[in-house]
Structures are given as structure tokens and as C-alpha cells.
Amino acid sequence: MKTLLKLQFYTCLMLLAAAFSACDYDENDYISKYCPGSCTVIKGRVSTENGAPLPGATIRVRWLKEAYLQPTFTREKAIATTDANGNYELRFLLRDQELTEGFIELNTDFDQRSYLTCNGSSTWYWYAMARDTAIIQNFTIAPAATLRLVIDQNNPTAPVGRILTTVKYKISSSDADSCAFVYDTNSRNLSGDQLTVAAGSVVVHTVKTYGGTQSARKDTILLKPGETRNYEINF
Numbered sequence: 001m002k003t004l005l006k007l008q009f010y011t012c013l014m015l016l017a018a019a020f021s022a023c024d025y026d027e028n029d030y031i032s033k034y035c036p037g038s039c040t041v042i043k044g045r046v047s048t049e050n051g052a053p054l055p056g057a058t059i060r061v062r063w064l065k066e067a068y069l070q071p072t073f074t075r076e077k078a079i080a081t082t083d084a085n086g087n088y089e090l091r092f093l094l095r096d097q098e099l100t101e102g103f104i105e106l107n108t109d110f111d112q113r114s115y116l117t118c119n120g121s122s123t124w125y126w127y128a129m130a131r132d133t134a135i136i137q138n139f140t141i142a143p144a145a146t147l148r149l150v151i152d153q154n155n156p157t158a159p160v161g162r163i164l165t166t167v168k169y170k171i172s173s174s175d176a177d178s179c180a181f182v183y184d185t186n187s188r189n190l191s192g193d194q195l196t197v198a199a200g201s202v203v204v205h206t207v208k209t210y211g212g213t214q215s216a217r218k219d220t221i222l223l224k225p226g227e228t229r230n231y232e233i234n235f
Contacts, residue, residue, distance in 0.1 A: 094129060
């Protein structure tokens with residue numbers, strides 16, 4: 001009897017979640033299409049890994065608000081197409097609500113994973129957004145791979161102390177500098193983090209501090225296009 005009641009309870013929860021998700025709300029919000037003032041601007045260039053411009057790419061910016069067991073609210077704020085030189089510019093007005101909750105994201109009609117940027121993310125939460133400001137976001141179209149960080153996979157309950165992991169890679173071999181991302185277990189749960197990187201050589205440098213002592217590890221990983229690989233951080 002208890003098993004039947006549990007099954008009925010979980011079934012009701014699933015039906016409730018499905019009902020909420022069916023009410024997801026989308027709208028176009030082009031009130032700021034010409035942005036007369038107090039506008040936010042996201043602009044940049046889309047090019048291939050050889051530096052050639054990519055014309056005709058569609059870039060759009062959306063505001064989203066998500067909550068557990070509640071419908072997702074989406075506003076498409078602006079849309080642009082890259083010109084002959086690969087340049088794009090999105091101008092839009094942030095509503096008061098959008099400055100206090102939710103997040104802004106860029107996406108494209110093309111293969112999203114191939115759009116690589118050294119900024120790491122094309123998502124900005126409300127606390128990082130403002131009116132009368134400009135964000136530069138350049139993209140390079142290049143073969144991508146996924147690196148998944150895993151800490152103490154064989155013994156997840158072991159004390160790990162503080163771990164700083166730096167991931168470096170170059171989008172193009174001709175780049176003077178590498179893209180670099182630092183993960184700190186003091187500020188977030190590192191295990192399970194996934195990073196989309198350029199396929200090829202990726203350097204992972206990790207420093208662990210525990211009990212007043214430090215230990216370091218550095219590995220160079222070769223990733224194939226489209227590959228997803230776990231990188232286990234053990235010492």
C-alpha cells in the first residue's frame with residue numbers, strides 16, 4: 001500500500017511539473033530596437049580559426065527567468081546578422097525587472113558549441129548587467145571538445161582542502177595568448193564542471209592546499225574534435 005501511495009505521489013509531481021513546463025512563456029521584446037537611450041550593447045566579431053570573417057551568422061540576445069517547478073519566461077531582446085567583415089552589434093534596453101532577476105544569454109542558429117570565446121561564457125546574470133554599457137564578445141568558429149572536471153572520483157567523501165585548477169588552451173595556433181579559466185573550490189563545487197574548449201592541446205594545472213601543505217599537478221591533454229573527456233583531479 002505504501003509503495004502504491006508513493007507511486008501516486010511521484011506521478012502527481014511529474015504531472016504538475018509537466019503542466020508548469022507547458023506554460024513556458026516566450027515573447028519578442030523589441031521595444032528598444034532603435035535604442036533611443038540608456039541602451040545596453042553587445043558587439044563583436046565572428047571569424048574562423050584562420051582569422052577569416054564569417055558573414056551571415058545570426059546572433060540573438062535573450063533574457064530568461066527560470067525557477068524550480070515554475071514556467072520559464074523568455075524575452076528575445078535583439079537579433080543581428082554579421083556583416084561582410086563578420087561584425088555584429090546588438091542594442092537593447094534592459095527592463096527594471098531584468099536588472100534584478102534572471103540572466104541574459106547570446107545564442108545562434110548555427111552549431112553553438114563551435115562558437116568559442118576566451119570570455120568563457122555567453123551568459124550574464126542580472127548582477128553583472130547594466131544600462132549604458134557595452135560588452136565586447138568575439139567568437140571564433142573552430143572544432144571544439146569538452147573537458148569535464150572530476151574531483152576524487154574514487155573517494156568523493158575524502159577531504160580535498162582547497163583546489164585551484166587552471167585550464168589553458170588556444171583557439172588558434174597563431175594566437176599569441178592562451179584562453180585561461182580558473183576554478184576555485186572555495187567559491188564553487190568544482191566536481192562535474194564542464195568546459196567547452198578548442199580541440200587540440202589543453203593544459204590543466206592544479207594546486208591543492210590541505211592541512212597547511214601544497215601539492216601541484218600539471219598535465220597536457222590532447223582532445224579530438226567532438227570528444228568529451230573526464231579529467232580526474234587526484235593527488
